[in-house]
Amino acid sequence: MTQLKTNVVVxxxxxxxxxxSVSQVMPxxxxxxxxxxxxxxxxxxxxxxxxxxxxxxxxxADATEVxxxxxxxxxxxxxxxxxxxxxxxxxxxxxxxxxxxPISVSEKHSLANVRKTPDAMIxxxxxxxxxxxxxPAWSSVTLVGGLSTVFGCTFxxxxxxxxxxxxxxATIEAGADVVALxxxxxxxxxxxxGRLLDRLLPLAQGKVNSxxxxxxxxxxxxxxVVALDHGIREFDASLAGIxxxxxxxxxxxxxxxxxxxxMLQAMGYETGIDLPNLLKIRDTLTDxxxxxxxxxxxxxxxxxxxxxxxQLSARGxx
Amino acid sequence: MTQLKTNVVVxxxxxxxxxxSVSQVMPxxxxxxxxxxxxxxxxxxxxxxxxxxxxxxxxxADATEVxxxxxxxxxxxxxxxxxxxxxxxxxxxxxxxxxxxPISVSEKHSLANVRKTPDAMIxxxxxxxxxxxxxPAWSSVTLVGGLSTVFGCTFxxxxxxxxxxxxxxATIEAGADVVALxxxxxxxxxxxxGRLLDRLLPLAQGKVNSxxxxxxxxxxxxxxVVALDHGIREFDASLAGIxxxxxxxxxxxxxxxxxxxxMLQAMGYETGIDLPNLLKIRDTLTDxxxxxxxxxxxxxxxxxxxxxxxQLSARGxx
Numbered sequence: 001m002t003q004l005k006t007n008v009v010v011x012x013x014x015x016x017x018x019x020x021s022v023s024q025v026m027p028x029x030x031x032x033x034x035x036x037x038x039x040x041x042x043x044x045x046x047x048x049x050x051x052x053x054x055x056x057x058x059x060x061a062d063a064t065e066v067x068x069x070x071x072x073x074x075x076x077x078x079x080x081x082x083x084x085x086x087x088x089x090x091x092x093x094x095x096x097x098x099x100x101x102p103i104s105v106s107e108k109h110s111l112a113n114v115r116k117t118p119d120a121m122i123x124x125x126x127x128x129x130x131x132x133x134x135x136p137a138w139s140s141v142t143l144v145g146g147l148s149t150v151f152g153c154t155f156x157x158x159x160x161x162x163x164x165x166x167x168x169x170a171t172i173e174a175g176a177d178v179v180a181l182x183x184x185x186x187x188x189x190x191x192x193x194g195r196l197l198d199r200l201l202p203l204a205q206g207k208v209n210s211x212x213x214x215x216x217x218x219x220x221x222x223x224x225v226v227a228l229d230h231g232i233r234e235f236d237a238s239l240a241g242i243x244x245x246x247x248x249x250x251x252x253x254x255x256x257x258x259x260x261x262x263m264l265q266a267m268g269y270e271t272g273i274d275l276p277n278l279l280k281i282r283d284t285l286t287d288x289x290x291x292x293x294x295x296x297x298x299x300x301x302x303x304x305x306x307x308x309x310x311q312l313s314a315r316g317x318x
Numbered sequence: 319m320t321q322l323k324t325n326v327v328v329x330x331x332x333x334x335x336x337x338x339s340v341s342q343v344m345p346x347x348x349x350x351x352x353x354x355x356x357x358x359x360x361x362x363x364x365x366x367x368x369x370x371x372x373x374x375x376x377x378x379a380d381a382t383e384v385x386x387x388x389x390x391x392x393x394x395x396x397x398x399x400x401x402x403x404x405x406x407x408x409x410x411x412x413x414x415x416x417x418x419x420p421i422s423v424s425e426k427h428s429l430a431n432v433r434k435t436p437d438a439m440i441x442x443x444x445x446x447x448x449x450x451x452x453x454p455a456w457s458s459v460t461l462v463g464g465l466s467t468v469f470g471c472t473f474x475x476x477x478x479x480x481x482x483x484x485x486x487x488a489t490i491e492a493g494a495d496v497v498a499l500x501x502x503x504x505x506x507x508x509x510x511x512g513r514l515l516d517r518l519l520p521l522a523q524g525k526v527n528s529x530x531x532x533x534x535x536x537x538x539x540x541x542x543v544v545a546l547d548h549g550i551r552e553f554d555a556s557l558a559g560i561x562x563x564x565x566x567x568x569x570x571x572x573x574x575x576x577x578x579x580x581m582l583q584a585m586g587y588e589t590g591i592d593l594p595n596l597l598k599i600r601d602t603l604t605d606x607x608x609x610x611x612x613x614x615x616x617x618x619x620x621x622x623x624x625x626x627x628x629q630l631s632a633r634g635x636x
Contacts, residue, residue, distance in 0.1 A: 152622070187622065189584035190543045217622075218577050218615035222539040225508045252619070259536050266507035297536030301570070304470070304505065304535075 005270040009234040011045035012038055012257055013212070014285075015066070016081055017236070018243030019059050020050060021253075022292050028062040030288035032069045034281060038239070039073040041277035046070060047079040047100065047236070051087035067094040081146070083114045088128040092138050099132075100144035100180065101125050105167045106153035109184070113148070122170050129175030144178045145171035146212070151196070152187025159187075161196055168200060172207055179208045180236070183223070186216020186252065190226045197230040210234040213255050215241060215295070220255035221263055228267070235260060240282050241295030256296035258282075262303070275303055323588040327552040329363035330356055330575055331530070332603075333384070334399055335554070336561030337377050338368060339571075340610050346380040348606035350387045352599060356557070357391040359595035361575075364388060365397040365418065365554070369405035385412045399464070401432045406446040410456050417450075418462035418498065419443050423485045424471035427502070431466065440488050447493030462496045463489035464530070469514070470505025477505075479514055486518060490525055497526045498554070501541070504534020504570065508544045515548040528552035531573050533559060533613070538573035539581055546585070553578060558600050559613030574614035576600075580621070593621055 015034065019026055035048060048070055054061035063080065070078045079098040082088040091099045103121050104110035110118045125145060132138045147167060152159050168179055181196075193211075200208060211227045213220035213235070224235060238254035261273050279299055285292065333352065337344055353366060366388055372379035381398065388396045397416040400406040409417045421439045422428035428436045443463060450456045465485060470477050486497055499514075511529075518526060529545045531538035531553070542553060556572035579591050597617055603610065 157622075186619070189581060191585040216615070217580065217619050218536075218539060219581060221536060222543045222581065225540045225543050262535065263507060263537060263540065267509040297534070301504070301534050304475075 005268065007233065008228075008264050008269040008271055009045050009210075010043070010257060010261055010264070010271050010273060011047055011079070011210075011234060011236045012043050012239060013047040013236045013254060014238035014240070014242055014257070015046065015048035016050055016060075017047070017212075017254055018238040020057060021243050022059065022289055024289050024291055025059050025061075026288050028065055030284060031062070031066050034239075034284050034288075035066070035070050035076075036073065037281045037284060038278070039076050041281065042271070042273040043278070044075055044272060045077045045079070045234075047081065049091075050081040050083070051090040051094070052081075052083055064090070064094045067091075067096055071095055079144070082128065084124055085127050085131060088131055092132065092135070092141060096141065098142040098144055098178075099128070100146040101128055102146045102148050102182075103167060103171055104148045104153075104184075105159050105163050106149035106156040108155035109149045109153045112155065118167055119170075122167070122174050125171060125176070126174040142177045143175060144180055144210075145174075145176035146180050146182060147171065148182040148184040150181045150188075151183040151192055152185055154185045161199060164196060165200060165203065168204060168208065172205060176207060178210060179204065180210035180212055180234075181208060182212040182236075183214055183220075184212075186214040186219070188213060188223050189219055190222045193223045193226045194230065197227065197232070201230065208232075210236070212236040214252060215255045216252045221259065224255070224260065224263070228269075237261075239278070240285055240299065242285065242289075242292050253295065256298075258296050258298045262298045279303075323586065325551065326546075326582050326587040326589055327363050327528075328361070328575060328579055328582070328589050328591060329365055329397070329528075329552060329554045330361050330557060331365040331554045331572060332556035332558070332560055332575070333364065333366035334368055334378075335365070335530075335572055336556040338375060339561050340377065340607055342607050342609055343377050343379075344606050346383055348602060349380070349384050352557075352602050352606075353384070353388050353394075354391065355599045355602060356596070357394050359599065360589070360591040361596070362393055362590060363395045363397070363552075365399060365416075367409075368399040368401070369408040369412070370399075370401055382408070382412045385409075385414055389413050397462070400446065402442055403445050403449060406449055410450065410453070410459060414459065416460040416462055416496075417446070418464040419446055420464045420466050420500075421485060421489055422466045422471075422502075423477050423481050424467040424474040426473035427467045427471045430473065436485055437488075440485070440492050443489060443494070444492040460495045461493060462498055462528070463492075463494035464498050464500060465489065466500040466502040468499045468506075469501045469510055470503055472503045479517060482514060483518060483521065486522060486526065490523060494525060496528060497522065498528035498530055498552075499526060500530040500554075501532055501538075502530075504532040504537070506531060506541050507537055508540045511541045511544045512548065515545065515550070519548060526550075528554070530554040532570060533573045534570045539577065542573070542578065542581070546587075555579075557596070558603055558610075558617065560603065560607075560610050571613065574616075576614050576616045580616045597621075 049063035241256035367381035559574035
């Protein structure tokens, strides 16, 4: 008599993508409290640190300590971003479950973000793969190619789909277990998402199953609907929509986790996340980062009275 | 060598649905300026007045004068809302092209909004149809059944789909030329929209082709994508997202016209609307209604550099 529901992974990236563009450094204890509270609310995937030189990004100076805390929480899949081989080594030593390396399709963004061309970054990615494979203890670590500026670039403008296809295939060739597609700058629109996935998925060997939308122009949820229709089952989001990209002027934060979870649950997808508990974590952000802008519709409007979305949800999958 | 693009009608309803929940009365001259500027920007469908007793809604006391102004603008389809037979007579005498009568699926909302049950309102609707048919000069006026609380109701909560089907069919039976489906309170989610249209469209004799979303919980654009997939080609929207519903507590405004037009154009649909000119009209609102909250992503972020959305648009329909 079990009811089958489709699981969708919502990965909280606020601690990485969100905080990296917040100038005020969040105290380590507040980060730990956020992680614990998110875990308590049912979040099981978090990208929560960057292994970068502290001088470049003081916000991430506590990456090792933050990861160590996250690893104490049962069933939490811990992901860290690494811009290069050295960062990958540090992340692997810290014990993360997944490392994601950013590979920009746009050359201008790539140079601004990691000081390498896309091709040079793919070469670095291959070296990261070799590093992971060099140590048996790391064999279960998932290597994610985190493609950025997939749908457009603030510097370059239009990003040709053929460039995206080329970088995806080269990233797979270089050893990616998973390729995530990032709309770093909020350029994506529903038809663009659908068109790209139509072309890409038949070639991607099942490795493209994660999307990352910024809500710069309000399109993130509409884009998500199209991606769901194409079978994508993992999405990044940032609590209260905080963040942006320090190297993509004008880009605002990721889609708000609360709004994404609300929509997914109302559509009958199982996220495992308790929305009222998730909403309470906003207070942690407000306390620790009083200057940061918080976004989100559900936080403003509240969840619908009673269990209406859940009723709809159950009906939606019958 | 002409390129075929699919036309989508965007009906500006800010002057009616938006203003009816703004306490500050907008001066008639400002309304006229808004209408002219919208027409200048390419808007060709506007619902711009309610023919209700001025005592009940002072904001709409100038309905006849506003309609008279709108009728001077070439190719502008002028729609007014009428809550009863008397309002319909006044609207018809004023010369509107379309009259829309609100029929709530939720009985509680119906009683609050028009002081009639849904069935009693459908009877009134049939009388409005008789009135229109009684005068040859009015034979070209389109009669729209504007269904509200189709996806939920702040008073009643869940609105059963069988109730929606019953009211749609009864409204058609009572003489509607068009039935518009309104998410008065921002309850709709993408799967709900899809499920309802799947059930409804095969029964609706081609008369359901207009949807009306409020963006209370940020779902309006995602819902629009699903409706487009189902062949819906007319959508209501409100400049700067102003408005709500005075008889539906907690409902915020319609989806912002600017954001809807941006998405549609980026998806390759032809709206005929010039987005930069549309955005300029926000200044009219700010000047005339300094206390009203203005919303919208595109106004905040700007249109993308160059003609990127248009390029994508063209590519989307090849």
